[in-house]
Amino acid sequence: MAAVHLSxxxxxxxxxxxxxxxxxxxxxxxxxxxxxxxxxxxxxxxRMVAGLEAIDEGEISIGGTVVNDRPPxxxxxxxxxxxxxxxxxxxxxxxxxxxxxxxxxxxxxIEKQVKRAADILGLVPYxxxxxxxxxxGQRQRVAMGRAIVRDPQVFLFDEPLSNLDAKLRVQMRTEIxxxxxxxxxxxIYVTHDQTEAMTMADRIVVLKDGVVEQSGGPLELYSRPxxxxxxxxxGSPSMNFMPGIARASxxxxxxxxxxxxxxxxxxxxxxxxxxxxxxGVRPEHFQLGASGxxxxxxxxxxxxxxxxxxxxxxxxxVVAAIRDCAECRSGDRIVLAPDSxxxxxxxxxxxxxxxx
Numbered sequence: 001m002a003a004v005h006l007s008x009x010x011x012x013x014x015x016x017x018x019x020x021x022x023x024x025x026x027x028x029x030x031x032x033x034x035x036x037x038x039x040x041x042x043x044x045x046x047r048m049v050a051g052l053e054a055i056d057e058g059e060i061s062i063g064g065t066v067v068n069d070r071p072p073x074x075x076x077x078x079x080x081x082x083x084x085x086x087x088x089x090x091x092x093x094x095x096x097x098x099x100x101x102x103x104x105x106x107x108x109x110i111e112k113q114v115k116r117a118a119d120i121l122g123l124v125p126y127x128x129x130x131x132x133x134x135x136x137g138q139r140q141r142v143a144m145g146r147a148i149v150r151d152p153q154v155f156l157f158d159e160p161l162s163n164l165d166a167k168l169r170v171q172m173r174t175e176i177x178x179x180x181x182x183x184x185x186x187x188i189y190v191t192h193d194q195t196e197a198m199t200m201a202d203r204i205v206v207l208k209d210g211v212v213e214q215s216g217g218p219l220e221l222y223s224r225p226x227x228x229x230x231x232x233x234x235g236s237p238s239m240n241f242m243p244g245i246a247r248a249s250x251x252x253x254x255x256x257x258x259x260x261x262x263x264x265x266x267x268x269x270x271x272x273x274x275x276x277x278x279x280g281v282r283p284e285h286f287q288l289g290a291s292g293x294x295x296x297x298x299x300x301x302x303x304x305x306x307x308x309x310x311x312x313x314x315x316x317x318v319v320a321a322i323r324d325c326a327e328c329r330s331g332d333r334i335v336l337a338p339d340s341x342x343x344x345x346x347x348x349x350x351x352x353x354x355x356x
């Protein structure tokens with residue numbers, strides 16, 4: 001196992017500056033998830049750690065050793081790809097042992113490593129099958145087994161679950177997390193799915209346009225987002241942002257949302273009188289109440305555990321996730337009361353969170 005440090009990383013493809021001064025510290029044994037929308041640079045970063053892409057500026061170290069000029073085979077990493085990358089003419093056993101065969105490891109050691117990985121991943125009954133005889137989930141386990149047998153310092157995962165159906169993705173992300181807890185090998189995992197990031201990571205790094213917007217633990221990013229991008233990206237359904245003006249009223253600050261609606265400043269926030277702000281509320285932090293936002297219900301989606309209400313307030317869409325069953329229909333007018341202890345306030349111009 002080894003810590004991974006990225007310092008001042010820059011990467012350009014022609015005139016396009018895709019990675020802009022990225023600094024990331026990943027502790028030994030940590031499961032770190034790089035998350036962001038398509039094109040934000042997360043896969044490029046992973047490929048630079050692997051040595052598959054050269055860096056233009058900066059330094060990458062693995063286990064205290066700078067690896068900028070080392071080829072992939074000398075970095076002691078193992079990568080699990082999105083498309084499995086299995087050899088179709090080889091059995092599961094042969095796929096898993098291939099890298100060790102190339103390294104001319106003793107046969108006894110190869111058999112021991114393959115058996116260990118197969119036991120961990122439940123692949124023993126499939127060792128003599130070919131990839132075409134396996135399901136998508138089993139193929140992904142073989143790809144992970146091929147990485148495990150190498151006993152690397154670092155695992156790299158490049159969107160390994162994106163080709164699986166929804167139910168299997170949930171199962172496999174649990175298995176990957178359980179695998180990490182057993183092996184405790186430093187892991188870097190790339191995904192665009194914020195649910196995967198929230199459920200799997202020790203640390204999340206949110207990227208946008210090649211820049212780190214925020215990094216930290218899953219609950220830290222959920223509860224204390226640094227800006228509107230992180231707040232909107234982390235959480236499902238996304239956070240609601242309602243534009244307003246901070247007003248001093250009776251010795252306290254309120255957020256004037258228009259149409260006679262006014263809400264107290266969220267706990268722990270601050271604003272100047274007259275400042276243009278965005279009042280942020282996660283859908284799950286609304287309740288049906290007597291005071292708050294008077295909205296019109298547009299669509300009702302009962303999911304069993306809660307009811308998602310898609311509403312409209314002063315031309316803006318507002319989504320609320322109400323626990324249990326909400327007796328609402330399209331066209332109803334209701335009042336949504338935000339929990340001010342869990343709401344957020346952002347500067348409308350910069351998007352930065354306003355903290356007292």
